Amino acid sequence: MPLTDDAPLLSLAGFSKSFAGFVALDRVDFTLRAGEIHALLGENGAGKSTLIKTMTGVVTRDAGTMRLQGAEIAPRSAEEAVKAGIATVYQEVNLAPNLSVAQNLFLGRQPTWFGLVREREMRRRAAALLTEFGLAIDVGAPLESYSVAIQHIVAIARAVDQSARVLILDEPTASLDAHEVEVLFAVLRQLKARGIGIVFVTHFLDQVYAVCDRITVLRNGRLAGTAPIADLPRLDLVRLMLGRELSEATAKRPPHVEGAARAAVATFAAFGKEGQVAPFDLTLRAGHVVGLAGLLGSGRTETVRLVFGAEKADCGTAEVDGRRVAIGSPREAMRLRFGYCPEERKTEGIVADLTVRENIVLALQAQRGALAPLPRREQDEIAARFIRLLDIRPPDPERPIGLLSGGNQQKALLARWLATSPRLLILDEPTRGIDVGAHAEIIALIRSLCAEGMALLVVSSELEEIVTYADEVIVLRDRAHVARLTGNAVDVPAILAAIADAPAAPAAAHA
């Protein structure tokens, strides 16, 4: 299915890059036309982010040429790329957390008056820009006071506002919920109409089919194929990405177990913290998955942080095995054999300098205490086991985790907690940034953990996903638990209805 590119806006030829012998990109060609949205797809570690970074000069490529509107360009830094008209949102939020939202949006191009930044004007423009994305926030507040999702929207807004000819988005939707995604797509369509070429990386195939015009697939650093959307139905696409068939285990869900039949692992009553989340009741049972659903900032992360003691509750009680316990810190929670895989991978999850092995054994080691070091053999075994189980790539336990692709980092974090064999595992957005293949594997993993009797508390923005494994879904709105759906009541429309407006909200919260 070769295509005739009569007037490519941007064309790359023979892009190669290897890191210390590891080939991340191998002679990749890529073309982007004006006014198209081009999906760049592939498994975790396929080389998507690397292709983007070599394009913008953030990473120097080993070989390859690049033409923008026919003229050869070779940006050597993000700055030069921006000057050439290529704006990019990189995979991790890359903004200055300490600066205000407005400064982040306009850094380097603030409106000035005789060299002085016009703060008011900048804020006004920032607010206007964010309104396009449906965001009405205080643009004077530091960026870090907002959730990753909002930070991501800010990063997107900045790039969109900067993009003269090309806009590159590396997994922009990973932390967004359905509503934000719709807003983003509306903006992208406008840009497309203005003739801007857009590169879009995602692991959500629905989104690909919703907005994209063409698809390029990378596999193991090589170009696997390029095709218009119409020529590449979903199954073919998945086969192209994985290089094999996807086992069809995802669709059906085993029958729900009646909650009360299972033994309660932990019970929280009127648990809460002022300013974070209103007091809630929550019971977690062995072999039972509780899902938390809600919009951005609805208080899901706060809820699980309270449960894990990362934040101290100021009211309510917690019981584990029928005994009253105080969960004042993660250490205490771990003593109760809780585990917590946080949402903010970069700042709260990985220790970038340490190797994959060290990152995986970290929690287990902390649980054992400093004086009982895990023998190196045991560490190697654990690392090898989880690298195999979760298919972490490259399968090198001695590589600093910061050098792994985003999705593989996420898997290593999951491994960190699985290694502690917790009774209660809390997962905050566990499938964020994970490719289709691995996605299915993680869901299967959640199910099998559950079958082995582990209690799970899962936060996820993907409702279709949550209903496939959750036995119970709690819906949050405005930092309060507003509805509880159990058994067969767990389905997407019901959750959506509850998120939008639960008819009997307060009553449902403490069912």
Place this chain on the structure above:
Amino acid sequence: MIRSLARLMPVLATTAVFLAGFLVCSLVYPNFASMRVVMNLMTDNAFLGIVAVGMTFVIISGGIDLSVGSVIGFTTVFLALAIERWGVPPLLAFVLILVICAGFGACMGAVIQYFELPAFIVTLAGMFLARGVSFLLSTESIPINAELYAHLSDHAIRFGSGARLTVPAIIMLAVVIGGMVLLHLTRFGANVYALGGSRAATALMGINVPRTTVLIYTLSSVLAGLSGIVFSLYTSSGYSLSAVGVELDAIAAVVIGGTLLSGGYGFVFGSFVGVLIQGLIQTYISFDGSLSSWWAKIATGLLLFAFIAFQQITLHLARRPARRSGRPSPPPPAAIAQGVVRP
């Protein structure tokens, strides 16, 4: 706006601590609360205030500059030699030394940037180098007798009863104000903060990080040079051992002023107050005068501790955890109204 107030908290706390300290001193020593003491505080700490402004930029950007003390020393020696031995007119000598300092700072910044070396060590080498070169120039102290120096050191705005706002103090105040404008109101200032927040992200945002880094160290060295000029005015001489250890005083002032050493947060004004706090501690000790050398050191340490602890407490009380989200917070839910038992 409450949020901007929260950002200003460290500075406000520092200022409150300084005022409280001044009040206590005034109650203890009758002569303390005078214009003269206040003006002395300005004059005597002028050179420190000037380098502290430069240091604020460096620290906010996530770096550090240990060379400033030596650069001051070098500047005084250079000026003394240039004016007294080589017959360079003072004003030309000032320009020359500022250019030399700018070059020196730019080199350090370039080495830090292009060789990816830690600022701490590069500027430590810079510290050795600047001090070493001043030894090579002259190990003796050289008086400066130029007309301009006599004129400038006599020139002052007088307030009566011996209180004088001297030229060094005026220069420092100008630098503080200029620094505030540059840091808080220009693109360059925003870039400095961004660098401190995340160097990698700043580069990805399309900011010219190398240029900004080089400029930051250039600025710091130029201000150290200016501080050296002020120091030479203050002492009318050049001496290779002058301003030893000033870098630590400057860093301490900046950090006491509420700037985070890890970068990204801080205010020029805070550093200014930090300088005043250090001056206040010294003035207190010399007003007391009964302390032996060692008790003076212990008292300095304890007062430093008291100021910092007080500042920490103030911050703690003022900074109630307030997490924000894109949507308004809920009204207090019924459960709280009903009164929930605390765990």
Place this chain on the structure above:
Amino acid sequence: MGLRLPRVGTAQIGALALILAANWVVSPQFFDIRLQDGRLFGSLIDVLNRGAPVALLSLGMVLVIAMRGIDLSVGAVMAISGAIAASLADSHSLPVVLAAALGAGLLCGLWNGFLVAVLGIQPIVATLILMVAGRGIAQLITEGRIVTFTSPDLAFLGGGSVLGVPTPIVLALAMLALTLAVVRGTALGLMIEASGGNPRASALAGIGTKLITLAVYVWSGLCAALAGIVAAADILGADANNAGLWLELDAILAVVIGGTSLFGGRFSIILAVVGALIIQAMNTGILLSGLPPETNLVVKAVVVLAVLLAQSPRLGTHLAGLGVLLGLRKA
């Protein structure tokens, strides 16, 4: 932040070898070693012997820095413990003297750790307090004079030898072995690297970061106290005014030359000690060279820069770098 693959230390060891070779050039008898009164004697032994205090300091400092901290007070702690040791030496038995001096170091470490871990004060100011006040405390103990002692037991720690090896070297080696055992023999090393690399993530993974913070400052205090004892034993007296003066900078320099980042995370204890030896080899070389003292600092600056540049991850592209410096092209 640039992530690097594990360091092997070739740059540091190469730098040390180069400096030793340079010393040999300026002083041909540099590698001569003979036995003098049953004690090894020679310039190379001087490098090790004089380097011992900074090496001891760097053993504590490297852990503190790996935890994203810094300890400016080590010089002052040296002065305190030296003052205590020297004042007690002639009236008490060695164990009492050591216990008192090391105990003081421990208390100093606790104080620093308390300020950093519990009160949350930034390490540089927190330890600055003790840097200023500590020297005052030391002078208070000696009342500003040089307190001399005659106790041969304490003197042995500075001037004695074990199997011909000067005691300071033996002590530094023993302390190195102990530190390695405590840190690398347990999971403490991993926990320090994790906490220094990402404190928030580590706390969430259940690591007691506060306790570890406290512990590394205590360790730094202990190492500094031992260094202070050695320094006092060496000159048979406690010079509270000058003992350990500015040595904190040398210790930090040693740690950084040893490849540990001031932003915390990965650290190497052995390379920190190599760093200390590099500094001392350079100092000894300057003394042997016969250059006038006015040039000491310039030589030091040039050597430090050279050692650092040799380690720079960008040395490979240094030509391009030079091009940039000359403004030939923009990076």
Place this chain on the structure above:
Amino acid sequence: AELTVGFSQIGSESGWRAAETTVSKAEAKKRNINFKIADAQQKQENQIKAIRSFIAQGVDAIFLAPVVSTGWDSVLKEAKEAKIPVVLLDRDIDPAGKELYLTAVTSDSVHEGKVAGEWLVKTVGTKPCNVVELQGTVGASVATNRKKGFEDGIAGHANVKIVRSQTGDFTRAKGKEVMESFIKAEGGGKNICAVYAHNDDMMVGAIQAMKEAGLKPGTDVLTVSIDAVPDIFKAMAAGEANATVELTPNMAGPAFDAVIAYKDKGTVPPKWIQTESKLYTQADNPKAVYEAKKDLGY
């Protein structure tokens, strides 16, 4: 009325300095003077601050032990405007500032070095003699002067020459370390005939280094240093040191007397009250001097 005197002391960098402070306090007490000391920690800026604050406090007289010779004009002018007499202790300032102070009670550090040099020349006679020199802190005026004085003292005697000269920062530890490398660089010490140290503390360290290298200080190697602190007398008594030039720690006594006479009777003292630079050798009963000095606060 009771006088209040403020003293801007340099610091407490050495035993001698500590003794000067102690003796000054004792002298003040003797005369019932309210004595305020500000320690400048070797920094001129701190001394200027201290003087300013003394002026602000309205003291009756200011003593200043200047850390450097230059840079005092404007602050001393302020003192003069406030009609507070200033007395320099221990070190002099640049001659241009002569009318700004009442008197200077100092020794002559060039002269001290010269006394040491002349002693050495006299002692070695016509024998060739290689001298190693332990300098004070680089840039410190005392170090520069004592070096110069010593060079003056040995000038014209070609048999005596300085072969190595390094800074020992005025401290024992550095004195020892530097001496160790001198010994190694000079053929195990065989080529060294004499050591000259800018202060006794460095010499005490150097003596230790020589002993550890198997040399006999005082016999194999001559020593001469300056200050006359108690510990050097101990070494002289043991035959390990040969000579020292005294720098008296009692500078404040004459200064108080001058100030009191000036205040009470308006007597203007001479511009320079020079203290004696007495040479002590092993012949001067070092043991007795040690006993006399050991409680003076060195």
